[in-house]
Amino acid sequence: MSVTFARPEARRGAWLTRGPWSSILSVAGFLLIWFLGAEIAQSRLLPGPAAVLDYIYEETVHGDLLFQLGITLWRVIASFVVAMVIGSAIGLIMGQMPAVNRVLDPWLIVLLNLPALVIIILAYVWFGLNEAAAIGAVALNKIPNVVVTLREGARALDPGLDEMARAYRMSPWSKFRNVTLPQLQPYFAAASRSGLSLIWKIVLVVELLGRPNGVGFELHLNFQLFNVTAILGYTLSFVAVMLAIEYLLVQPLERYSTRWRNKPV
Amino acid sequence: MNDIQHAGVTSQFSIRIEEKTHIGADGTRLTAIRDLSLDLKPESMTVLMGPSGCGKTTLLRIVAQLDDQFSGEIEMPADARLGFMFQEPRLLPWRTVRQNIDLVAAPDFSEKDLERLGDAVGIADMLSRYPLELSLGLARRVALARAFATEPDLLLLDEPFVSLDEKTADRLRRLLLDVWSARPTTTLLVTHNAREAILLADQLVLLAPRPTHVVAVETIDVPQRERDPKMIEALHTDLLKRFPANFSGL
Numbered sequence: 001m002s003v004t005f006a007r008p009e010a011r012r013g014a015w016l017t018r019g020p021w022s023s024i025l026s027v028a029g030f031l032l033i034w035f036l037g038a039e040i041a042q043s044r045l046l047p048g049p050a051a052v053l054d055y056i057y058e059e060t061v062h063g064d065l066l067f068q069l070g071i072t073l074w075r076v077i078a079s080f081v082v083a084m085v086i087g088s089a090i091g092l093i094m095g096q097m098p099a100v101n102r103v104l105d106p107w108l109i110v111l112l113n114l115p116a117l118v119i120i121i122l123a124y125v126w127f128g129l130n131e132a133a134a135i136g137a138v139a140l141n142k143i144p145n146v147v148v149t150l151r152e153g154a155r156a157l158d159p160g161l162d163e164m165a166r167a168y169r170m171s172p173w174s175k176f177r178n179v180t181l182p183q184l185q186p187y188f189a190a191a192s193r194s195g196l197s198l199i200w201k202i203v204l205v206v207e208l209l210g211r212p213n214g215v216g217f218e219l220h221l222n223f224q225l226f227n228v229t230a231i232l233g234y235t236l237s238f239v240a241v242m243l244a245i246e247y248l249l250v251q252p253l254e255r256y257s258t259r260w261r262n263k264p265v
Numbered sequence: 266m267n268d269i270q271h272a273g274v275t276s277q278f279s280i281r282i283e284e285k286t287h288i289g290a291d292g293t294r295l296t297a298i299r300d301l302s303l304d305l306k307p308e309s310m311t312v313l314m315g316p317s318g319c320g321k322t323t324l325l326r327i328v329a330q331l332d333d334q335f336s337g338e339i340e341m342p343a344d345a346r347l348g349f350m351f352q353e354p355r356l357l358p359w360r361t362v363r364q365n366i367d368l369v370a371a372p373d374f375s376e377k378d379l380e381r382l383g384d385a386v387g388i389a390d391m392l393s394r395y396p397l398e399l400s401l402g403l404a405r406r407v408a409l410a411r412a413f414a415t416e417p418d419l420l421l422l423d424e425p426f427v428s429l430d431e432k433t434a435d436r437l438r439r440l441l442l443d444v445w446s447a448r449p450t451t452t453l454l455v456t457h458n459a460r461e462a463i464l465l466a467d468q469l470v471l472l473a474p475r476p477t478h479v480v481a482v483e484t485i486d487v488p489q490r491e492r493d494p495k496m497i498e499a500l501h502t503d504l505l506k507r508f509p510a511n512f513s514g515l
Contacts, residue, residue, distance in 0.1 A: 023353065028302055037503075089428055160351065160355050161357065162354060163326075163331055163351075163355075164349070164351065164355040166329075166348065167329045167331060167347055167349040167421075168347065168348075168368075168369040168415060169346075169347065170368070170369065174368065178357060178360060178368055179357060181358040182357070182360075183361075260359040260360070260395040260397065261358075261397065
């Protein structure tokens, strides 16, 4: 029953395109260009990779880099969870009930087009410079994207499978878990992917404008000191955290939930 | 608009549909069924035969209570369990064959029952596969096993062997008869294939084109297993003579 295709590793030089090698080479190339650029510029406005790594090490051991990363990560996770839960619920309802969709659709378009900065400023002005306002503002920026994605998911549900579930008298919970949720999985995956990256960028703005800690606060502080080494150090550390989440959490989860597809992911 | 009555313990199924009208997106009304009345004999195979588009699938959906927009009544026991084989297998692609069956199986359906049923329909060694790894013929076998795993009081089969090559379809018809004879179940099967209808039916119900209603009910007394090709041809010739509208060109 299976069909054998020409194996890609049979081609010469194919090892380059397989496994992690191409990614590793790509990162190494970037570091080399950065190193050369810093050597040529010889400016404190463009520190080399070694100086930035040194800063990260010093701040981790003697400074509070880990604390600042932790507090930012907690804000990212809190906003993400709030945005996904509320956005999914609204999106599913809008996708399945045209009447609700007609009522909420204009507001969705307004929210989609409202600049993140406006929402953040208004949240701080109205609710004070506190944690709830910060997380709420970030979540509110992300909710419309989740709604739009999950609304598409709800509209694309297979009516044939729905009929099957009803004919076999599946309980509402069993139907949700076995029929509806797996169909929405790609939409959840898409919303989370774009969600995490959008949210952490907005979290930094929120921290910069009205929080006494976190990566965004540190960036603001070091911007005033013109300390580019610190700015790059904090940025790279947090990018590393987000990469770890992507490779150690998001991708394995996605592989697990799409294992039924008859092809490697 | 309609009234679904439950007849208690008699496991009697009767269908009375005064009218079923589809209303299109542009407001046009299309009457699919008018004055259709049918009693299903317990533990027998009732086959509905009619031209394509005459409302057979609509009728099955009404009987399965998937559609309540009609006038008339469907009588069936209150807690009747249903097995439904659709035109497409409609398996959950993200669940294994075993999970697909277990999800809807009757509460007392055991691992042993699953093995026996798997053997009977020839999917015993595919229980841990996912549906996308199966051919259409195999997926249909799984759908057949799933329909029987519910230990149904009423089995609904909507052109279950359509778009298979004749050899595969014939093998599946034999499988259906095997499983069905082992557990005689009140069954309503829809087809537009005359020879399939003659092979399987205890009661052969001939339907008119839209708006559909019953033209005639033919009873075939010979047990399904004793119907050989010669006999099926003879019955076919006879029916073709008496109901040319239903049997010519099919």
